[in-house]
Structure formats: C-alpha cells, structure tokens
Amino acid sequence: MSALGSKLRQLEGGRVSFKCPGCGDWHMLNVSGQGRPRWTFNGDGDAPTFTPSILYRAGHYIPGSKGGCWCDGPEDADFKCIQCHSFVTDGRIRFLNDCSHDLAGQTVDLPDLTYPEA
Numbered sequence: 343m344s345a346l347g348s349k350l351r352q353l354e355g356g357r358v359s360f361k362c363p364g365c366g367d368w369h370m371l372n373v374s375g376q377g378r379p380r381w382t383f384n385g386d387g388d389a390p391t392f393t394p395s396i397l398y399r400a401g402h403y404i405p406g407s408k409g410g411c412w413c414d415g416p417e418d419a420d421f422k423c424i425q426c427h428s429f430v431t432d433g434r435i436r437f438l439n440d441c442s443h444d445l446a447g448q449t450v451d452l453p454d455l456t457y458p459e460a
C-alpha cells in the first residue's frame with residue numbers, strides 16, 4: 343500500500359482507494375487487471391477522475407440481503423447500513439440523490455490523505 347498523489351492509495355491487484363467524505367468508508371476501485379468490475383481512471387492521484395459512477399451498498403441496502411442490518415444496533419456501532427453513489431471527477435466527488443448519508447446531492451472536494459492513518 344502506498345500513496346498515489348494526495349488523494350489516493352495504491353493497493354495490490356490493480357486497485358486504488360479513497361476515503362469517502364460522504365459515508366466515511368474507503369472505496370476501493372479496480373482500475374486495472376482483468377475479469378473484475380473495472381473503472382476508467384485518469385491516473386492522476388491529485389485530481390482523479392473515475393468512470394462510471396461508484397455505487398457502494400452495505401447492510402439492508404444490498405439487494406436481496408437477508409439479515410445483516412445494523413440500523414437497530416447501538417449508535418456507535420462499527421457497521422452502518424449505507425448506500426453511497428457518486429461520481430469522482432477532477433478530484434471532486436458528486437453524490438447522487440440516492441445516497442443515504444448527509445452529502446446526498448452535494449459536490450465536495452475529495453479529502454487529502456493524512457498520515458499516519460487513524
């Protein structure tokens with residue numbers, strides 16, 4: 343794992359990741375390699391652009407999920423049910439209206455990575 347520019351981590355297996363300011367999770371994208379979902383990436387770790395959109399679901403937002411819902415758990419639980427749907431363009435992230443978090447419908451800068459990682 344290493345930094346790629348100011349915004350991204352470079353991971354094994356042709357993946358990169360960024361810390362999502364909407365849902366607070368890391369989103370991992372396969373940008374090279376074969377036989378997997380694959381995004382087009384402009385190669386710029388300071389002002390990344392990915393296409394197509396990024397859709398992330400957890401808990402009861404996963405279609406057909408049985409159980410695995412954390413909505414009734416304690417407020418500070420590690421897991422949350424989330425839907426996060428975004429476009430990343432030139433280092434900015436635009437959240438679509440179907441996101442379940444507070445940044446739905448907004449566009450914000452991707453945060454710079456900070457070290458050491460919490």
Ligand SMILES: [Zn+2]
Pocket residue numbers: 362363364365366367369398426427
């Ligand atoms: Zn997210």
Ligand SMILES: [Zn+2]
Pocket residue numbers: 401402403410411412413414423
């Ligand atoms: Zn839930």
